[in-house]
Amino acid sequence: MIKLTKKVDDKIKWLVNKAPGEISGLGAGRIIDGHFVVFEVYVPKQKCSAASTVIEDQEINKANYRHFKDGHGPSCLFHWHSHASMRVFWSETDRTMLAEWMAGENAYFFAMVTNKAGERLGCYLQNAPVPLWLEKVEVNVLEEGLSEDEVKALEVLYDENVKTFGEDIYNKITSFSEEYNLPWDYTMDMFDKVETLEAKGASSGYIAKVVGKELKRVEKNVKSQAQGDNSEGYSGKWKK
Ligand SMILES: [Zn+2]
Numbered sequence: 001m002i003k004l005t006k007k008v009d010d011k012i013k014w015l016v017n018k019a020p021g022e023i024s025g026l027g028a029g030r031i032i033d034g035h036f037v038v039f040e041v042y043v044p045k046q047k048c049s050a051a052s053t054v055i056e057d058q059e060i061n062k063a064n065y066r067h068f069k070d071g072h073g074p075s076c077l078f079h080w081h082s083h084a085s086m087r088v089f090w091s092e093t094d095r096t097m098l099a100e101w102m103a104g105e106n107a108y109f110f111a112m113v114t115n116k117a118g119e120r121l122g123c124y125l126q127n128a129p130v131p132l133w134l135e136k137v138e139v140n141v142l143e144e145g146l147s148e149d150e151v152k153a154l155e156v157l158y159d160e161n162v163k164t165f166g167e168d169i170y171n172k173i174t175s176f177s178e179e180y181n182l183p184w185d186y187t188m189d190m191f192d193k194v195e196t197l198e199a200k201g202a203s204s205g206y207i208a209k210v211v212g213k214e215l216k217r218v219e220k221n222v223k224s225q226a227q228g229d230n231s232e233g234y235s236g237k238w239k240k
Contacts, residue, residue, distance in 0.1 A: 001035045001036070001122075001137065001138045001139070001140060002029075002035070002036050002038065002078075002110050002112065002122040002137055002138070002139045002140070003035045003036065003037045003038070003139075003140050003141070003142055004037075004038045004139065004140070004141050004142065005037065005038065005039045005141075005142045006141055006142055006143050007039075007150065008027065008038050008039060008040065008041050009141040011041045011150070011154055012025070012041060012080055012082075012114060013114075013118065014151065014154055015041075015043065015082075015154065015158060015162075016082040016084075016114060016115065016116055017116055018158055019048060019082065019084070019158075019162060019164060020050070020084075020164050021048055021049050021050035021051065021052075021053075021084050021164050021167075022048050022049065022050070022051060022052055022053040022081060022082050022083065022084055023043075023046070023048055023053055023081065023082050023162055024046060024048075024053040024055060024079070024080065024081035024082070025041055025042055025043045025044065025079075025080055025081075026041075026042040026044065026060070026063045026064075026067070026076035026078060026079055026080075027040060027041050027042065027076060027077075027078035027079070027080060028040035028042070028067050028070065028072040028073075028076060028077075028078065029077055029078045029110070030072070030073070030077075036077075036078075036110050036124075037142070038078050038110075040067075040070065040072070041080075042063040042066060042067065042076065043157050043158070043161050043162065044056075044059035044060060044062060044063045044161065045059045045160075045161045045162075045163075046059065046161065046162060046163070047163060047165065047170070047188075047191050048162060048163065048164045048165070049164060049165050049166070049167050049170035049171070050084065050167045051084075051086075051167070052093075052170065052174070053081055053082075054174075056184065056188065057184075060076075063076060064076055076109075077108070077109040077110060078109065078110050078111070078112070079098075079101065079109065079110075079111040079112075080111065080112040080113070080114065081094075081112075081113055081114075082113070082114050082115055082116070083113060083114070083115045084115060084116055085115065085116050085117075086115060087115065087119065088113045088114060088115055088119045088120065088121040089113070089121065090113065090121070090123065090135060094111075094113065098111060098123070098125055098133075101125065102125050102127050102131070102133075107126065107127055107128050108124065108125065108126040108127065109124075109125055110122060110123065110124055110125075110137065111123050111125065112139055120139040121136065121139070122136070122137035122138060122139040123135050123136070123137055124137050163191070163195060165191065165194060166204060168208070169194055169204075169207065169208065169211060172208075172211060172212075172215070173187060173190045173191060173194075173211065173215075174187070176215050176218075176219075177190075180218065180219070180222050182218070186218075190211065190214065193210075193211075193214075194207055194211065197210060
């Protein structure tokens with residue numbers, strides 16, 4: 001069984017309720033008295049939308065380093081994400097994500113999907129000595145809640161690391177990126193650019209126009225590169 005400390009449960013609930021769409025994170029835990037007890041939550045920098053949440057590898061590495069520095073071992077053995085207002089289940093995207101984790105160095109790990117209604121579904125994945133995937137693991141909560149300071153710290157963490165984009169712009173960028181197999185850095189640059197425009201108070205119409213223009217520019221460059229023309233291509237990052 002997976003057991004969340006009350007603080008971990010409160011933190012995840014707070015974050016899940018704060019996020020307009022999906023949100024995800026990692027956690028520190030270990031086996032105590034026959035249960036996997038999760039006692040810390042990490043919220044890496046991430047890009048989210050109503051139905052997606054993605055954390056860059058380097059941000060996962062940062063969380064793992066933090067986990068290591070906190071004295072909890074080499075890497076996080078717990079992943080959690082929210083389905084916002086949707087029911088809890090392991091979607092195809094979740095399965096792909098978990099399979100990638102399975103291919104990593106961890107011998108085993110636990111994951112949880114939750115939602116705004118407070119439903120929780122746990123799973124257990126084992127890489128070695130035999131591959132194993134248990135899709136329904138019970139999740140329970142231990143005693144003792146969050147202090148006011150801990151809630152404030154969560155607010156800061158959320159504002160710093162979690163950015164939710166409109167579904168339209170999110171899908172536009174990610175599907176384009178997939179179609180042309182763009183480098184991850186470039187995709188992130190596009191998100192950063194949208195974020196900067198939003199911070200400057202640009203309208204969503206204007207942002208959509210800027211993104212559309214940039215995507216067209218990249219498309220043109222990718223196509224001309226394919227024809228043997230060695231112009232700048234997508235390596236040029238955002239046009240200043
Ligand atoms: Zn999911």
